[in-house]
Amino acid sequence: MDSEVPRLDGLAELTPTFSVFVLRCHPDANPKAAFRSLVNFLRTTLESRGRAQSVRCLGEVVLAESDQIEGIGSLLELGIDGLYASARERRTxxxxxVEHRQVFDIANQLTVAVRCGAFVVIHTPVSDEALRKWSQKFNKLYRYLPSAILRGALQGDGKTVWLRGVHRRRVTKADSKTLGGLRIQEVLDDEDGSFALSAAAIDYVPLDGSAIVRGRLTVSPAKSHLYWKFRVDLPTFLAAATETVDLFEKSLAVEPPEEQFWQLAVPETDLANVYGAYDVTIAEPDELPDAADSDGELTERAELLRNSFLEVRGHSKSPAFTAVVSREGAEVGSLSIKPVARGDGFDLDVRFAGTPSNDAMARQIRDAIGNGELLRIYYESGHTFDEHQINLQNQTAPPFVNLDFVDFGAHQVNQEKPSVRGDQAIHDAIGLINDHSLFAWVKATYATGWLVCDDGAGEVADFLHLVDGTLTAIHVKGAQSTSSTRNVAVTAYQEVVAQAVKNLRLLDNEALVERFTTPRIARPAAWLDGIRHTELSGFVTALRARTTLDKTQVVIVQPHLLRHVHDAARKAAEQGKPTRDSRSLALLDGLLRSARRAVISHWDDLTVIGSE
Incomplete structure (x- = not known):
């Protein structure tokens, strides 16, 4: 440490936020020497004034594993091999x-870098862009962690996701979006397959019950960055650092963990699959993170690029392309641009293609592009380069998740309702000793709470079931065949699904109260806890007692789909050996997923019941 730099004392009193980059030492590098290089980079970057009026070191310290932290203990006991801490005052x-007023913003910035074996955990105001450029320049020192590890190692309910589109830009679809909820994994669907994950806030539940790091974590995979919302004392910070390193080290030693947000775009690792660049876009001002652009450099570079024109000339068998660059209507030169692998991600290699006609401006634009943090590149192969990642739109159609199979017993799976004519006659016949229809199955199955039949012209649903405040709209349709080998058939579901979706708005509670206060027919079929009732005043009272906290569900009963046929079709699809049934099942999945999206846009969820 420079003798002129004051020593940073009182480390035990520091309370940093656990907002950290996690890097891994290159296999060919010496971890101890690499950490010295990292410390030199951090020190040099922090000392750089940039656009600030002044930068002053308040103190710093470099400790080896044999050193002690007063009030905490030795680094060796803490499982730490090296530590660098620095405090800087930055006046901007x-x-x-205006300059003559001599008014300044003063920021006191803390940096803490911790080495644990081959890993480093860094809390610093130094931007991801600066850290990435340094790791690229000295690419035999440190690497960012594989994004798959950050996406999957920290399991828990997703609370917020920040997504960026990898699809062709168009006015009918968002370029990016942010989703929040109780569990985002249940919110995402196949329509989100054209979006890639920028960051995710997760309620992390560690497998080790004594783990320190738990609760709300924000993960930025492309930046190898974690943010734990709590401000902690230094002992807790150091324990969290060693715990995080241990988790990632174990994750790297086994197969990559399962994707938590598997519906999203698929990260590409092989550039041989990427070809045909056809367009580029520049990051908009609101897409630039303030923390990474404290001196406004990124904003200025983005502004220069937005005021230039890059004509893309792609190659049909390569991810490389030529960008013919114009400024104010005049061509200034051409750039040869190609993605190159850097650890788990990609940077852009940008060079002149020939001699520029305006050397100074061409160099400015080349330098503004940098290594790609401001560019989004679209490829005919369906890929998109963005945030140093290349992603492919996820074309995998996921199965419909809420599919249940039941044994209908003696009930006729192809008979929807009693074999009588007229609305009143049907209502009167439901559940009688000679009724083996699906309506009778509904009556026998939903035997607690209120069950009201609404079958007939203008119905809300075939049945409404109300118990403990939860309302279920039940739509029933008979199977097209009773054969035990009947095939998957989308047509068996189209009518009943369309009816269920069309009637969603009719499930508004006030509308239901009004509707059933004066029933359509004289004696609607109704049961309370399995006992037949002849009038609906009790049901209406129960409807009025519901609140906005009570759930509303939709159930479709259609026994045409047999479990064993479904399972065989699903297995054939998974093994890449498509059959007639597997293709039909894929279509049925699409129909039911679309219906579920419609249901959850109004109410809680959709369940479809098939036959054992």
Whole structure:
């Protein structure tokens, strides 16, 4: 440490936020020497004034594993091989001020870098862009962690995801979006297959019950970055660092963990699959993170690129392309641009293609492109380069998840309702001793709470079931065949699904109260806890007692789909050996997923019942 730099004392009193980059030492590098290089980079970057009026070191310290932290203990006991801590005062002029006023914003910035074996955990105001450029320049020192590890190692309910589109830009679809909820894994569907994950906030539940790091974690896979929302004392920070390193080290030693957000775009690792660049876009101002652009450099570079024109000339068998660059209507030169692998991600290699006609401007634009943090590149292969990742739109159609199979026993799976004519006659016949229809199965199955039949012209559903405040709209359709080998048939579901979706708005509670206060027919079929009732005043009272906290569900009963036929079709699809049934099942999945999206846009969920 420079003798002129004051020593940073009182480390035990520091309370940093656990907002950290996690890097892994290159296999060919010496971890101890690599850490010295990292410390030199951090020190040099932090000392750089940039656009600040001044930068002053308040103190720093470099510790080896044999050193002690007063009030905490030795690094060796803590499982730490090296530590660097630095505090800087940075004075900048506010954007609203002018120089002669001598008004400044003062920021006191803390950096803590911890080495645990071949890993480093870094809390610093140094930007991801600067760290990435350094790791690229000295690419035999450190690597970012594989994004698959960050996406999957920290399991828990997704609370918020920040997504960026990898699809062709169009006015009918968002370029990016943010989703929040109780469990985002249940919200995403196949329509999100054209979006890639930028970051995710997860309620992390560690397998080790004594683990320190738990609860709300924000993970940015492309940046190898973690943010734990709590401000902690230094002992807790160091324990969290060693715990995080241990988790990632174990994850790297086995097969990559399962994707938590598997519906999203698929990360590409092989550039041989990427070809045909046809367009580029530049990051918009609101897409630039403030923390990474504290001095406004990224904003200025993006502005320069947005005010230039890049004509893309792609190659049919390569991810490389030529960009013919124009500024204010005049061509200034051409750039040869190609993605190159850097650890788990990709950077852009940008060079001149020939001699530029305006050397100074061409160099400015080349430098503004940098290694690709501001560019999004679209390929005919369906890939998109963005945030140093290449992703492919996920074309995998996921199965419909809410499919149940039941044994209908003696009930006739192809008979929807009693074999009588007229609305009143049908209502009167439901559940009688000679009724083996699916309506009778509904009556026998939903035997607690209120069950009301609404079958007939203008029905809300065939049945409404109400118990403990939860309302279920039940739509029934008979199978097209009673054969034990009947094939999957989308047509068996189209009518009943369309009816269920069309009637969603009719499930509004006030509308239901009004509807059943004066029933359509004289004696609607109704049961309370399995006992037949002749009037609906009790049902209406129960409807009025519901609140917005009560759930509303939709159930479709269609026994045409047999479990063993379904399972065989699913297995054939998974093994890549498509059959007639597997192709039909894929179509049925699509129909039911679409219906479920419609249901959950209004109410809680959709369940479809098939036959054992």
């Amino acid at each position: 002029m506010p954007s609203w001020s």
